[in-house]
Amino acid sequence: MKQLLILITCLIVCTGLFAQDEAPAPAEKKKLIVATKDAPPFAFKDPSGEWTGITIEMWDAIAKKLGYDYELTEDSLEGVLRSVSSGKADIGAAAISVTAERAQIMDFTHTYYGSALGIATSYQRTDIWSQLFSRLFTWNFLKALFALIVVLLIAGALVWVFERKRNPEHFGGKPMHGLGAAFWWSAVTMTTVGYGDKAPATPAGRVVGLVWMFTSIIIISGMTGAIATALTVGSLTPRVKGPQDLHKVEVGTIQSSVADGYLKSIGVNPTYYNSVQEGLQAVDDEAIGAFVNDHAIIGYWAGKDFAGDVDVLRDTFEPSYLALAMPLDSEHQREIDLALLEFIQTPAWDAILAKYRAAQ
Known part of the structure; x- marks a missing residue:
């Protein structure tokens, strides 16, 4: 009986050894298909034809x-979204925004970059004089003009008080009559015309005149700057100043993008372009x-090709x-999520963002 037990034990051990030898090797991980698109600075080809960019390097x-x-x-x-949602691609890696609509047909990792929409537009030249008139002759301008007249009157009145008896000729x-002459003097002094037909003669009047001369320089400088700014801004203005103006012009975007959804939500039917470069070229061509x-993508291309x-x-x-x-x-x-979260907390991630000038 004892010999039989020893024999059975030997058979069990040998069977286990053979089973261990014949165990299949672990299966190799399959090659993943990663769908991407040209979207600098997140995904694009360098001069050698190799893919690079923030998302690709990450x-x-x-x-x-x-x-x-x-x-x-x-x-x-x-195409990228379609490949991912159908399972033809294992990963979609580009500038892909998370939206509720997309989340119904595909999954997303944790986010790694905060973005927002932006507007690219061109400048239009406008009539300088009409712009100057519309910008200067406003309620604010009229209030400033009234304040200037009051200051002129105050300066003239002070000179008149000191000069009316000792300088009656002027x-x-x-x-x-005296206040009118004093107002004329203050206006001529402010504009630095200096006809010399009227001038204070008393010490107090000359002190007032001296103070008024320096005050006038500041006032004239401010008015000159305001007029120059109005002329510059008026001669070259952007066609669109914000989202509120998108209804007034023809708007372009890329089909199925987040921008496409936004434009449709505000009632704008955009013209579609195959790439950001084509869209910016259309803006440049008016x-x-x-x-x-x-915003980051159009900023990259605008600075690169349309500065x-x-x-x-x-x-x-x-x-x-x-x-x-x-x-x-x-x-x-899950394992990609964990690896991504670990990576974006490392100095390597900060270096990638700095490399493409996309620090958040």
Whole structure:
């Protein structure tokens, strides 16, 4: 009986050893398909033809950490979203904003960059004199003119008080005549014309005159600056000054983008372009009055290819957040999420943002 137990034990051990030897090797991770699109500074090809950019460099760091092998495929924004939602692509990596509509057909990682919409527009020349008239002859201008007249009267009245008896030749006579002469003197002094037909002779009058001379310099300088500003702004103004003006001009954007959804929500039917460069070229050619897209992207292209011709307004609107897109219930989502959150807290992420001048 004892020998039988020893024999059975030996058989069990040997069977386990053979089973261990014959266990299949762990399956290799499949190559992931990563769909992207040209969207500098987040995803674009460098002069050598290699993909780079904020999102691409971030994804490459995540892929290396997780041991992923991947292949990049280029498409339009609509194509990228379609590939991800259908499962043909495992990852969508570009400037992809998280929206409620997109979240119904695909999943997203945690966001990694805060963005917003911006407007690119061109300048239009306007009639200088009509702009000057409309800008200067306003209620504020009339109030300033009234205040100037009051100051002129005060300066003239002070001189008249000191000069009317000791300098009657210039400021004497009836009060209305004397005050009129003093007002004339204060106006001539302010404009530095200096006819010399009237001048204070008493010490007190000359002190008032001296103070008024320096005060006049400040007033004239301010008025000259205001007129020059009005002429400059009036001769060259942007066609669009903000989202409130988008109804007044032809507007372009990229189909299926966040900007497309925003424009439709405010009742604007945009003209579609295949790329940001095409849209900005249309603005430069005055085919459209404004192009709406991600502020960082249009700012990049406008500064690179359209400096001085296309203006990107500083004010942004409709804030959004960028993330990596994945098919619904992707098996990779959790580990990519964790790797992404770890990476954007490292100095390497700060260096990428600084490299592309996109620090938040």
